[in-house]
Amino acid sequence: MATVSVSEIIEQVSRFTSMKEEITRLVYEQSWVDAQRYIGTLGAKLGMNVAVDEMGTAILSVRGSSEEKSAITIGSHIDSVINAGKYDGVYGVAAGIVAVSELVRQYGQPRKNIQVLSFSEEEGSRFPMNFSGSRFVINQVPENMDELKDNQGITFSEAKQHAVSQLHETLSKGQAYEVENFTEIHIEQGPVLENQKKQIGIVTGIVAQKRFSITVNGQGNHAGTTPMSMRKDALKQAMVLIGRLEEIAQEIGEPLVFTVGEMHVFPNVSNVIPSQVVFSIDIRHMDMNVLQLFEDRMLAQIRQQKQDRLMEILVDCWLDEPAEKTNPELSALLDQICKEKNISSHVMSSGAGHDTQIMNLVAPTALLFVPSRAGISHSPLEYTSAEDLNTGKDVLKEFIYRLAY
Amino acid sequence: MATVSVSEIIEQVSRFTSMKEEITRLVYEQSWVDAQRYIGTLGAKLGMNVAVDEMGTAILSVRGSSEEKSAITIGSHIDSVINAGKYDGVYGVAAGIVAVSELVRQYGQPRKNIQVLSFSEEEGSRFPMNFSGSRFVINQVPENMDELKDNQGITFSEAKQHAVSQLHETLSKGQAYEVENFTEIHIEQGPVLENQKKQIGIVTGIVAQKRFSITVNGQGNHAGTTPMSMRKDALKQAMVLIGRLEEIAQEIGEPLVFTVGEMHVFPNVSNVIPSQVVFSIDIRHMDMNVLQLFEDRMLAQIRQQKQDRLMEILVDCWLDEPAEKTNPELSALLDQICKEKNISSHVMSSGAGHDTQIMNLVAPTALLFVPSRAGISHSPLEYTSAEDLNTGKDVLKEFIYRLAY
Known part of the structure; x- marks a missing residue:
C-alpha cells in the first residue's frame, strides 16, 4: 500500500x-x-x-x-x-x-x-x-x-x-x-x-449571521454653493450612523463581529454633495439574541437620525442564517x-x-x-x-x- | 427693431x-x-x-x-x-x-x-x-x-x-x-x-478652492473570522477621519464649505473587511488662510491616526485655485x-x-x-x-x- x-x-x-x-x-x-x-x-x-x-x-x-x-x-x-x-x-x-x-x-x-x-x-x-x-x-x-x-x-x-x-x-x-x-x-x-x-x-x-443593506437618501447639491448648514449630505449621515454602530458593537463586545464591507456613493463626484449612500452591514455571533440586540439598537439609532435630520434611511435584511x-x-x-x-x-x-x-x-x-x-x-x-x-x-x-x- | x-x-x-x-x-x-x-x-x-x-x-x-x-x-x-x-x-x-x-x-x-x-x-x-x-x-x-x-x-x-x-x-x-x-x-x-x-x-x-484625494490603506480580511480587535479596517479609519474633519469644518465655521463627494472602497464586498478606501475632500473659502488652517488641522489629525493605528494614510492635493x-x-x-x-x-x-x-x-x-x-x-x-x-x-x-x- x-x-x-x-x-x-x-x-x-x-x-x-x-x-x-x-x-x-x-x-x-x-x-x-x-x-x-x-x-x-x-x-x-x-x-x-x-x-x-x-x-x-x-x-x-x-x-x-x-x-x-x-x-x-x-x-x-x-x-x-x-x-x-x-x-x-x-x-x-x-x-x-x-x-x-x-x-x-x-x-x-x-x-x-x-x-x-x-x-x-x-x-x-x-x-x-x-x-x-x-x-x-x-x-x-x-x-x-x-x-x-x-x-x-x-x-x-x-x-x-x-x-x-x-x-x-x-x-x-x-x-x-x-x-x-x-x-x-x-x-x-x-x-x-x-x-x-x-x-x-x-x-x-x-455563528449566526445577518446581513443588511442600508440606504441613506439625502439631497445632491453643488459642493461650492451650498452652505454647510443647508445640506442634506447622505454620506455624512451614513458616517454618523456607522460611527454609532461601531460604538454599539464595542458596547456589546467580542466575539460579536460587525463589518461594513461595501459602500456605494451617488453620484460619487468630488464637487457634488452625495445624494445617496448604500452600504452593507454584516454581523455574526453564536447567539442569535446578541444579533437581535444589535439590530434593535441599530434600528433605534436609525429612527433617531431620521427624526433629527429629516432624511430617509431604508433597511433591508437580505440574509438571516441561524x-x-x-x-x-x-x-x-x-x-x-x-x-x-x-x-x-x-x-x-x-x-x-x-x-x-x-x-x-x-x-x-x-x-x-x-x-x-x-x-x-x-x-x-x-x-x-x-x-x-x-x-x-x-x-x-x-x-x-x-x-x- | x-x-x-x-x-x-x-x-x-x-x-x-x-x-x-x-x-x-x-x-x-x-x-x-x-x-x-x-x-x-x-x-x-x-x-x-x-x-x-x-x-x-x-x-x-x-x-x-x-x-x-x-x-x-x-x-x-x-x-x-x-x-x-x-x-x-x-x-x-x-x-x-x-x-x-x-x-x-x-x-x-x-x-x-x-x-x-x-x-x-x-x-x-x-x-x-x-x-x-x-x-x-x-x-x-x-x-x-x-x-x-x-x-x-x-x-x-x-x-x-x-x-x-x-x-x-x-x-x-x-x-x-x-x-x-x-x-x-x-x-x-x-x-x-x-x-x-x-x-x-x-x-x-x-472662493479659493482646494481638492485632495485621501487614501487609507488597511488590511483586507474575512468579516466572519477576524475579531474586531485584530482588524485594520480601512473604512473604519476613513470614517473616523471624516468625522473629525466635519468637526474641524464646524469649528472654523461658515462660509467654509467642506465636502466628501467621492468614495471608493476596496474590495467592496459585504463579507470582506475593506483593505483600502480612497475619498475626495473639497474645501472652499474666500480666504486662502482659512483653507490653510483647515489643511494644517487635517494633516495633524492624519498624523495622529497614523500613529494610533499603524495604518498608511496618503494625501494628494490635486487642485489648488486662488x-x-x-x-x-x-x-x-x-x-x-x-x-x-x-x-x-x-x-x-x-x-x-x-x-x-x-x-x-x-x-x-x-x-x-x-x-x-x-x-x-x-x-x-x-x-x-x-x-x-x-x-x-x-x-x-x-x-x-x-x-x-
Missing part, C-alpha cells in the same frame, strides 16, 4: 487550476475534474473503495467489520474561490485520506465503516448557490438548482453533466454511506489561533485527545461557513481548525505550516480511531 | 439639445452650433453688430460714439453640463442681449462701446479643460488645448473646426473688443438668496442701484467658478446672482422665476447705462 503526506496532496491539488499564475478551481471546470480524479485515483492507490456520486463528490471508504449501514464520515471540499490559496477545503480532504489510510495500515479493518467525502462544491464561486456537494449528500438540494447559470450562461445541470461524466469514465458511480457523524478539519481563516499560540481550534459552532452548534460530546472527545497528546487547543466558534453546518442538519458533527498565518485566507498568501497540518491530521486520526475501531 | 424677453431666449436656447428628454449642449456639438447661431442671428435682428471668434464665441456689440478701442463687456456661456437645466450660463447671455437692446432702443447710441459675449465653453463637460471661451478672449489658452480629446477620441481642434466653420457660413469672423470691464449675471446655483429672501446677490469674489476678488467700486455701484430701485440685495461670495474669474485676470469685474429655487443647479430641476430673471436684467441694464452712457 502506497503512502502519501498531507502536504504532498495539497501541493498536488494546487497544480489543478484554471488560471495560470493563480489557483482558481471552480466547480465542474476542467481543473476541478482533474483534481477530483486525482483524489479518487489516490484513494484507490491507497487501497480505499472509491465512488463518485451524481454531484461529483468523491467517496473514499473503508468497510467496517460490523456490517452497519452508516459510516464515520470525514469531509471537506475540493473547489476554490477565484485567486485562492492552497489550503481552504483541500486540507480537510487530504487530512482525512491520510489519517484513514494510516489507520488501516496500522490497525487493519475498522469495526465501523469510514468514509472520506471530497465534496464537489462549497464556495459558491461559480453558481449563485453554495454547499451543493454536502446538500446533495443530505438530500436537500434547492429545487431550482439545475437551472442556475454561471456568468457565461452555462447551467448547473450542463456543467455538472459534462464534468461528472468524465469522472465516471474511470471511477465507479456510487453513493455515500448514511452519515453516523461528520467531522471536518479546516484552516481557521482567521488570526485567533496564531494570536493565542494554539495548535488546534475545537469549534463549538458556526447558528449551527456542533456536538458537545464529540468536541469533548477532541479536547481530551489534545490534552492526552499535549497539543494546545482553543475552544472557539467559526465566523465562516463550512460544510459542517449542512451535515449538522442530519447528524452530530465536529469541526477542527488549524492556524492560518496572519489569519489570511481566500488569497494566494493563505498558509499553514506543514507541522500544523500534521498536528491536525494526528488529532483527526486519533479521533477516528476512537470512533471507528 | 424687434423685441424679445429674457425668458423667451432661455426657452428658445433650451430647445437646442443633443439628447431627447434632457438638455445637454456640449461645446461644438450640433446643438451647440444651432444655439450659438440662434444667438448671433438674434443679435443681428435686434440691430447689434455680430461676429464669431475662432473659438466660436459670439460677440454682439454696439459701437459707442467716443471711438475708444475698449468696450463695456457683459458675458456668460452657452454650453451646458450633461442633463442640465435651462438657466446656467444662458441667462447671462440672454439678460445681456435684452438689456443692451432695450438701452439702445430707449437711449440711442451709447458713449462707450458695449459688447455681449456668448462664450463658447465654460463647463468643461466635453474636454478636460474649462473656460476655453473666456481664456481665448484674454489670450491665455493652455498650450496643449488643440490636442485634448473628448471621450469619443475627437480632438478639441477637430471639433472646433467643424463647428465654428458652420457658424462662419452665416456670421462674420471677428474678435472681441478689448475689455474695459466685465460683468456677468448668473443664477446663484445655491440656496442662500432664496433662504434670505433676496432678489439680487452682489458677488465680491469667487480666490478671485471682483472690483469693489463696481460692486458698490450695483449696491447703489439696488437701493435706488428698492431691490433687496445680499453681498456674498461665489462657491462655484464662473467666466468672471478668468476675465478678472485682465480687467475689473462684477458678478451678479439671481435666486435658484431650492439652490438646485446642474439638474433639470434648475429654476428661477421670470420675475427674478427680469429683476436681474433690470439691475444689469441700469448698471450698463451708468457705465456706457
Whole structure:
C-alpha cells in the first residue's frame, strides 16, 4: 500500500487550476475534474473503495467489520474561490485520506465503516448557490438548482453533466454511506489561533449571521454653493450612523463581529454633495439574541437620525442564517485527545461557513481548525505550516480511531 | 427693431439639445452650433453688430460714439453640463442681449462701446479643460488645448473646426473688443438668496478652492473570522477621519464649505473587511488662510491616526485655485442701484467658478446672482422665476447705462 503526506496532496491539488499564475478551481471546470480524479485515483492507490456520486463528490471508504449501514464520515471540499490559496477545503480532504489510510495500515479493518467525502462544491464561486456537494449528500438540494447559470450562461445541470461524466469514465458511480457523524478539519481563516499560540481550534459552532443593506437618501447639491448648514449630505449621515454602530458593537463586545464591507456613493463626484449612500452591514455571533440586540439598537439609532435630520434611511435584511452548534460530546472527545497528546487547543466558534453546518442538519458533527498565518485566507498568501497540518491530521486520526475501531 | 424677453431666449436656447428628454449642449456639438447661431442671428435682428471668434464665441456689440478701442463687456456661456437645466450660463447671455437692446432702443447710441459675449465653453463637460471661451478672449489658452480629446477620441481642434466653420457660413469672423470691464449675471446655483429672501446677490469674489484625494490603506480580511480587535479596517479609519474633519469644518465655521463627494472602497464586498478606501475632500473659502488652517488641522489629525493605528494614510492635493476678488467700486455701484430701485440685495461670495474669474485676470469685474429655487443647479430641476430673471436684467441694464452712457 502506497503512502502519501498531507502536504504532498495539497501541493498536488494546487497544480489543478484554471488560471495560470493563480489557483482558481471552480466547480465542474476542467481543473476541478482533474483534481477530483486525482483524489479518487489516490484513494484507490491507497487501497480505499472509491465512488463518485451524481454531484461529483468523491467517496473514499473503508468497510467496517460490523456490517452497519452508516459510516464515520470525514469531509471537506475540493473547489476554490477565484485567486485562492492552497489550503481552504483541500486540507480537510487530504487530512482525512491520510489519517484513514494510516489507520488501516496500522490497525487493519475498522469495526465501523469510514468514509472520506471530497465534496464537489462549497464556495459558491461559480453558481449563485453554495454547499451543493454536502446538500446533495443530505438530500436537500434547492429545487431550482439545475437551472442556475454561471456568468457565461452555462447551467448547473450542463456543467455538472459534462464534468461528472468524465469522472465516471474511470471511477465507479456510487453513493455515500448514511452519515453516523461528520467531522471536518479546516484552516481557521482567521488570526485567533496564531494570536493565542494554539495548535488546534475545537469549534463549538458556526455563528449566526445577518446581513443588511442600508440606504441613506439625502439631497445632491453643488459642493461650492451650498452652505454647510443647508445640506442634506447622505454620506455624512451614513458616517454618523456607522460611527454609532461601531460604538454599539464595542458596547456589546467580542466575539460579536460587525463589518461594513461595501459602500456605494451617488453620484460619487468630488464637487457634488452625495445624494445617496448604500452600504452593507454584516454581523455574526453564536447567539442569535446578541444579533437581535444589535439590530434593535441599530434600528433605534436609525429612527433617531431620521427624526433629527429629516432624511430617509431604508433597511433591508437580505440574509438571516441561524447558528449551527456542533456536538458537545464529540468536541469533548477532541479536547481530551489534545490534552492526552499535549497539543494546545482553543475552544472557539467559526465566523465562516463550512460544510459542517449542512451535515449538522442530519447528524452530530465536529469541526477542527488549524492556524492560518496572519489569519489570511481566500488569497494566494493563505498558509499553514506543514507541522500544523500534521498536528491536525494526528488529532483527526486519533479521533477516528476512537470512533471507528 | 424687434423685441424679445429674457425668458423667451432661455426657452428658445433650451430647445437646442443633443439628447431627447434632457438638455445637454456640449461645446461644438450640433446643438451647440444651432444655439450659438440662434444667438448671433438674434443679435443681428435686434440691430447689434455680430461676429464669431475662432473659438466660436459670439460677440454682439454696439459701437459707442467716443471711438475708444475698449468696450463695456457683459458675458456668460452657452454650453451646458450633461442633463442640465435651462438657466446656467444662458441667462447671462440672454439678460445681456435684452438689456443692451432695450438701452439702445430707449437711449440711442451709447458713449462707450458695449459688447455681449456668448462664450463658447465654460463647463468643461466635453474636454478636460474649462473656460476655453473666456481664456481665448484674454489670450491665455493652455498650450496643449488643440490636442485634448473628448471621450469619443475627437480632438478639441477637430471639433472646433467643424463647428465654428458652420457658424462662419452665416456670421462674420471677428474678435472681441478689448475689455474695459466685465460683468456677468448668473443664477446663484445655491440656496442662500432664496433662504434670505433676496432678489439680487452682489458677488465680491469667487472662493479659493482646494481638492485632495485621501487614501487609507488597511488590511483586507474575512468579516466572519477576524475579531474586531485584530482588524485594520480601512473604512473604519476613513470614517473616523471624516468625522473629525466635519468637526474641524464646524469649528472654523461658515462660509467654509467642506465636502466628501467621492468614495471608493476596496474590495467592496459585504463579507470582506475593506483593505483600502480612497475619498475626495473639497474645501472652499474666500480666504486662502482659512483653507490653510483647515489643511494644517487635517494633516495633524492624519498624523495622529497614523500613529494610533499603524495604518498608511496618503494625501494628494490635486487642485489648488486662488480666490478671485471682483472690483469693489463696481460692486458698490450695483449696491447703489439696488437701493435706488428698492431691490433687496445680499453681498456674498461665489462657491462655484464662473467666466468672471478668468476675465478678472485682465480687467475689473462684477458678478451678479439671481435666486435658484431650492439652490438646485446642474439638474433639470434648475429654476428661477421670470420675475427674478427680469429683476436681474433690470439691475444689469441700469448698471450698463451708468457705465456706457
